[in-house]
Amino acid sequence: MTDTKEQVLSFIEKCEEIKKCKFIMATTRIKDLLKCIVNCSELYRLFETVTKGFDYPAAKRQFLITSNDGIFSNSCVVLPEKVGVRLAFIFCLLVEFDRDSLNFNDFLRTYYAEDGSYFASYQAFCKHIIEGLQSAVMQVFEAKLAEEKPDVKPNSRMAELLTMLGLLISNEIQFISERTISSEDRESGEKILSQLAEAIISKDKETIDALMCGYNYFVLYNKCVSDSTEELVRTVAVYLREI
Numbered sequence: 001m002t003d004t005k006e007q008v009l010s011f012i013e014k015c016e017e018i019k020k021c022k023f024i025m026a027t028t029r030i031k032d033l034l035k036c037i038v039n040c041s042e043l044y045r046l047f048e049t050v051t052k053g054f055d056y057p058a059a060k061r062q063f064l065i066t067s068n069d070g071i072f073s074n075s076c077v078v079l080p081e082k083v084g085v086r087l088a089f090i091f092c093l094l095v096e097f098d099r100d101s102l103n104f105n106d107f108l109r110t111y112y113a114e115d116g117s118y119f120a121s122y123q124a125f126c127k128h129i130i131e132g133l134q135s136a137v138m139q140v141f142e143a144k145l146a147e148e149k150p151d152v153k154p155n156s157r158m159a160e161l162l163t164m165l166g167l168l169i170s171n172e173i174q175f176i177s178e179r180t181i182s183s184e185d186r187e188s189g190e191k192i193l194s195q196l197a198e199a200i201i202s203k204d205k206e207t208i209d210a211l212m213c214g215y216n217y218f219v220l221y222n223k224c225v226s227d228s229t230e231e232l233v234r235t236v237a238v239y240l241r242e243i
Helices: 003-020 023-039 041-051 056-063 083-099 104-111 118-140 142-146 154-177 183-202 205-222 229-242
Strands: 064-068 073-077
Touching: 003 023, 003 041, 003 118, 003 142, 003 154, 023 041, 023 083, 023 104, 023 118, 041 083, 041 118, 056 064, 056 083, 073 104, 083 118, 104 118, 118 142, 118 154, 154 183, 154 229, 183 205, 183 229, 205 229
Parallel strands: none
Antiparallel strands: 064 073
16 A cells, blocks of 8 residues: 555545544544544645635635525535535634634534534534535546455455545435535435445345446436445445455
8 A cells, every 4th residue: 555545545534433433522633633644644745735825715715605595504515526625614713723713613503504403503514515525536546446466464454445445435325415405316316325335344245236236327327426436336345346
């Protein structure tokens, strides 16, 4: 495994820790993620590049949106489409949370109100912001992540595959949730992916094959092929050969 790949996998692991931790530990895990970026030369170089000349105050006005119908106000976060801008914007947000120049609890209440609970708000934040950050970094280092080392131990190789598959499936679920398709189709796609994740963990080859066929039909029928769909298909094929 190359140094770059190790650094990226370490970063991805820190993102997973944020997504899995309890809400009360969120700011501590965000601090750990920022330390990971500082301590990893490739990641530090990436974020240094994307934030150079980045107008964060202007970006906040553009991507932190509040609408008012005269009675109620609604706020949401719209992530930038360009990968570099998205990386810079999310990084600056996390730095603000770390410094408490933007209070994390207030941010969740404003932009991820959900059902009014911090638990639901935090889950929505992770699904949108943290997974958005993960997918962008994976896209930048896609070639490095695809590299294989011939003498990787079997257990390490399987752990890497499972990590990659988990992230790719999460990316697909996020992508589907943002598409303008019927709620019924969206639920069907998310159900296929959730069952695929379970089948992968249980090493059920027949079910994995069936679900991948179903998902291929789903993305073609709904015309919602993401940037990571092809990578998911390839990684599942590699996984099936390994088990």
